[in-house]
Amino acid sequence: MTETHYERLSHLDSSFLALETPTTHMHVGGVALFRLGDLDDGSGGLDFERIKDHVGSKLHYLPRYRQRLAFVPYDGSPVWVDDENFSLDYHVRHSSLPHPGTDDQLRDLAGRVTSVALDRAKPLWELWFVEGLVDERFAVIAKIHHSMIDGISGVDLTTILLGVAPTGEIEEAPNWGARPAPTPVELAISVTTDRTKNAVEKVASVTEMVREGREIAESFGHRAVASLASLRSGWLEPSSATPLNPDLGPNRRFSWTSMPLQRIKDLRTELGGSINDHVLAITAGGVRHFLLKDRGYDVDNAEFRVMNPVSVRPSSQRGRMGNQVAMWLVDLPVSEPDPVKRLELIMERTIRLKKTDQALGASTIVELSRGTPLTLLSMANRVVGPRLRPFNMTVTNVPGPQFPMYLLGSEMLGNYPVVPLWIQHGVGVALFSYNGDVDWGIHADYDSFPDIENFVESLHVGIDQLEAATS
Numbered sequence: 122m123t124e125t126h127y128e129r130l131s132h133l134d135s136s137f138l139a140l141e142t143p144t145t146h147m148h149v150g151g152v153a154l155f156r157l158g159d160l161d162d163g164s165g166g167l168d169f170e171r172i173k174d175h176v177g178s179k180l181h182y183l184p185r186y187r188q189r190l191a192f193v194p195y196d197g198s199p200v201w202v203d204d205e206n207f208s209l210d211y212h213v214r215h216s217s218l219p220h221p222g223t224d225d226q227l228r229d230l231a232g233r234v235t236s237v238a239l240d241r242a243k244p245l246w247e248l249w250f251v252e253g254l255v256d257e258r259f260a261v262i263a264k265i266h267h268s269m270i271d272g273i274s275g276v277d278l279t280t281i282l283l284g285v286a287p288t289g290e291i292e293e294a295p296n297w298g299a300r301p302a303p304t305p306v307e308l309a310i311s312v313t314t315d316r317t318k319n320a321v322e323k324v325a326s327v328t329e330m331v332r333e334g335r336e337i338a339e340s341f342g343h344r345a346v347a348s349l350a351s352l353r354s355g356w357l358e359p360s361s362a363t364p365l366n367p368d369l370g371p372n373r374r375f376s377w378t379s380m381p382l383q384r385i386k387d388l389r390t391e392l393g394g395s396i397n398d399h400v401l402a403i404t405a406g407g408v409r410h411f412l413l414k415d416r417g418y419d420v421d422n423a424e425f426r427v428m429n430p431v432s433v434r435p436s437s438q439r440g441r442m443g444n445q446v447a448m449w450l451v452d453l454p455v456s457e458p459d460p461v462k463r464l465e466l467i468m469e470r471t472i473r474l475k476k477t478d479q480a481l482g483a484s485t486i487v488e489l490s491r492g493t494p495l496t497l498l499s500m501a502n503r504v505v506g507p508r509l510r511p512f513n514m515t516v517t518n519v520p521g522p523q524f525p526m527y528l529l530g531s532e533m534l535g536n537y538p539v540v541p542l543w544i545q546h547g548v549g550v551a552l553f554s555y556n557g558d559v560d561w562g563i564h565a566d567y568d569s570f571p572d573i574e575n576f577v578e579s580l581h582v583g584i585d586q587l588e589a590a591t592s
Contacts, residue, residue, distance in 0.1 A: 123301050124300075124301070125300070125301045125302060125303040125307060125311075126202065126203065126300035126301065126302070127191065127200040127201065127202045127302060127303055127308065127311070128188075128200060128201040128202075129198070129199075129200050129201075129312070130198075130199050130200065130201065130268060134268040134269075135198065135199055135268070137266070137267040137268040138190075138199055138266075138268050140543070141238065142544075143238075143371055144369045144370060144371050145369065145541070145542065145543060145544055146235070146236075146237075146238050146239075146371075146373075146541060146542075147266060147267045147268070147541050148235070148238070148239055148245070148264050148265060148266050148267060148539075148541065149264075149265055149266075149267050149270065149538070149539055149540065149541060150235065150262065150263040150264040150265055150538070150539040151262075151263050151536055151537055151538040151539050151551075151553070151562060152227070152231050152260055152261070152262050152263075152375070152377065152536075152537045152539075152562070153260065153261045153263070153533055153535065153536040153537070154254075154258055154259075154260050154533070154534040154535045154536075155258060155259050155260070155261070155528055155531040155532065155533050155534060156257065156258060156531050156532045156534060157252075157257045157258060157259055157531060158287070158529075158530045158531035158532065159287070159289060159529065159530035159531065160172065160259070160528070160529060160530065160531045161257075165257075166217075166252050166253075167215070167250060167252035167259050169215045169250060169252075171291065171529065172213070172250055172528070172529070173209060173210075173213050174291050175282070175291050175292075175528075175529055176209065176213050176248065176282065177209050177213075177294055178291055178292040178293065178294040179281050179282055179292065179294075180209075180294070180297070181294060181295050181297065182281050183281065185201065185244075185269055186212075186244055186246055187203060187204055187207045187244060187297065187299070188201040188202060188203055188204060188244055189201070189202060189203075189204040189241075189242065189243055189244055189245075190202075190241050190245070191302060191303075191308065193308055193309055193312050194305045194306075194308070194309045195309055198312070199268075200308065200312075202300075202302035202303070203299035203300045203301075203302065204243065204244055204299060205299040205301075205302070207243075207244065207299065211243065212243075212244065212246055212247055212248065213248050213250070214247060214248065214249045214250065215250055215252075216230070216249055216250070216251045216252075217251065217252045217253040218230065218251060218252075218253035218254060219253070220253075221255060222253040222254045222255050223254075223255060224254075224255075227251065227254060227260055228374075228375055228376050228377075230249075230251065230262070231262050231375040231539075232372070232373050232374045232375045232567065234247075234249055234262050234264060235264065235373045235375055235539055235564065236371060236372045236373045236567070239264065239266050245265065245266035245268065245269055246263075246264065246265040246266070246269065247263075247264045247265075248261060248262070248263055248264075249261065249262040249263075249264075258534065259531075261528075264539075267541060280526075282528060283526040283527060283528055283533065284526065284527050284528075284529075285522075285524065285525075285526065285527070286527060287527045287529070287530040287531075287532070288527070288529060288530065289529060289530055291529075358511065359509050359510055359511065360424065360425070360426045360510055360511055360512050360513045361423065361424040361425065361426075361513070363412065363418065363423065363425060363513055364412065364416040364418050364547075365408070365412070365416075365513060365514060365546075365547045365548055366510065366513055366545045366546065366547060367545065367547050367566065367568075367569045368545060369542060369544070369545065369546070369547070369566045369569075370566060370567060370568050372566075372567035372568070373542070373564060373565065373566065373567055374564075374565045374566070374567050374570055374571075374573045375539060375562065375563065375564055375565075376562075376563045376565075376573050376574060376576075376577050377535075377537035377560065377561060377562050377563065377577075378560075378561050378563075378577050378580065378581070379535060379558045379559065379560050379561065380558065380559045380561070380581075380584060381557060381558060381559075382523075382554055382557055382558055382559050383557070384584060384588070385399050385400070385403075385559060385584070388584075388587055388588065388591065391591045392461065392464055392587075392591065393468065394464060394467075394468045394471075395471070396518070396520075396554075397429070397471070397518050398464065398467050398468050398471055399464065399587070400516065400518045400552060400559075401427070401429065401451060401453060401467045401471075401516060402460070402463050402464040402467050402583070402587060403580060403583040403584045403587065404427070404453065404516050404550055404580065404583065405425075405453040405454060405455055405457075405463050405467065405583065406460055406463060406579075406582060406583030406584070406586050406587065407576070407579040407580035407581075407582060407583035408425060408453060408455050408514075408579070409455040409456075409458075409583075410579040410582045410583065411575065411576050411579040412455065414575075414579070415572055415575045415576070415579075420455050420456050421456055422456060423455050423456050424452065424456075425452070425453045425455045425513050425514075426450055426451065426452050426453070426511070426512045426513055427450070427451050427453055427512055427513065427514045427515065427516045428448050428449070428450060428451075428511075428512040428514075428515045428516070429448070429449040429450075429451050429515075429516055429517065429518075430448055430449075430515070430517045431448070431449055449471075449474050450511065450512055451467065451470055451471065451474070452466075452470060453467070454466045454467070459590070460583075460586040460587045460589075460590045461587070461590045461591070464587065510543075510544060510545050510546075513546070514546055514548060514549060514550065515540050515541075515542075515543065515546065515549040515550065515551075516549075516550045516551075516552075517538075517540050517550070517551045517552070518551075518552045518554075519538065519551070519552065519553050519554075520554050521536065521553050521554050521555040522555060522556070523554070523555070523556060523557060524556060525556055526555075526556075533555070533556075535555065535558065535560045536553050536555055536560055537551075537553070537560045537561065537562035538551035538552070538553045538560070538562040539551065539562055539564050540562070540564055541564075542564060542565075542566065547565060547566045547569040547570060548563065548564065548565040548566070548570060548573075548576060549563075549564045549565075550562070550563060550564075550580075551564070561577070561580060563576060563577055563580075
């Protein structure tokens with residue numbers, strides 16, 4: 122009898138599937154720019170076949186990239202199974218910009234790519250290799266479902282395709298064959314058996330139960346306090362409605378900008394706090410400027426709350442697939458006109474978040490909700506989500522390597538991440554620090570943000586105001 126194979130998703134990974142709607146796409150990704158270098162095909166175009174061979178040679182390190190979703194019949198819970206029809210040609214795509222090949226044209230293409238949900242019948246990722254950029258460059262537009270990857274593991278996984286030195290060598294790929302997937306009936310029986318077996322093993326192991334009980338007793342009080350603090354931070358309260366929180370359509374705009382990392386480090390030296398504190402302060406200044414100048418919005422008594430993901434991935438699991446993140450809720454003081462005071466208020470709030478261990482609290486809440494069927498979670502998102510909306514915007518900050526990285530022989534020039542837009546989130550901000558720069562990716566609803574470049578410029582106003590205050 123042929124042995125079948127499947128892997129269950131964690132509850133957090135499953136929740137990203139349940140949160141997805143026709144207007145709320147839950148894929149992450151980014152736009153990376155490269156020098157053409159030795160990937161020139163001899164006519165100024167991109168040697169796409171070499172790139173495809175390179176990607177294919179690395180997939181044995183990324184087994185999830187050849188797996189698709191299947192669903193347990195009786196409760197709809199998702200599992201990963203090998204895709205017997207996997208085709209690299211579907212996932213690794215070749216495109217070209219029309220003349221003259223400007224960054225604005227690339228931004229338009231990136232917005233169109235991020236506007237389309239991934240096909241759940243196939244592995245949930247796409248890489249678009251785009252040639253035809255001015256200044257002898259090409260781009261990679263990446264799109265990966267959030268159920269597969271979080272920001273921190275994503276940074277680790279880029280090292281599989283990228284290297285710290287230019288090379289022309291392509292690794293020889295081992296043979297791959299899809300392991301048989303269980304039938305729906307087999308899947309239902311197997312999942313039920315696994316759950317029963319786990320329960321029986323726990324009952325049978327009295328010693329283990331006593332040890333776990335002691336550990337639970339020791340940590341329960343701390344987890345309970347952390348969870349309560351996390352809930353009180355705003356998860357049960359709707360955030361204020363602002364012009365940045367419209368009802369979304371399915372289409373997206375994407376833009377980006379860069380700042381020298383040293384500018385933020387100098388501010389940190391002068392004013393204290395962490396890099397993340399300064400990122401939040403710059404964003405607060407940018408949001409304030411944009412609301413005043415471009416939306417004519419009265420910010421005097423405005424409340425604006427952001428979700429700031431925090432990694433809870435232990436160092437022993439760096440590079441593994443799946444999500445291990447918790448979410449901070451941070452009030453951005455956009456009503457405060459003094460940029461230094463804004464930073465100080467943010468620092469006070471993040472210190473309080475750390476002292477109350479709200480990253481642990483948020484992850485505990487997710488664990489406690491793991492029994493919620495996927496269908497109920499999906500329904501709750503559609504019915505309650507627009508009413509509750511506990512935050513106005515996502516701001517995620519991921520540290521990257523501070524040295525050049527290469528795709529074969531082509532140097533990466535910048536990497537601008539894409540963060541999903543949640544219900545009624547008109548814009549989201551994601552950052553990636555790389556080789557001395559902080560690369561900002563701005564993802565926005567197409568209809569609500571025809572002036573997305575004004576929002577990008579407002580972020581520069583945010584850091585300029587901080588620097589002016591310190592000088």
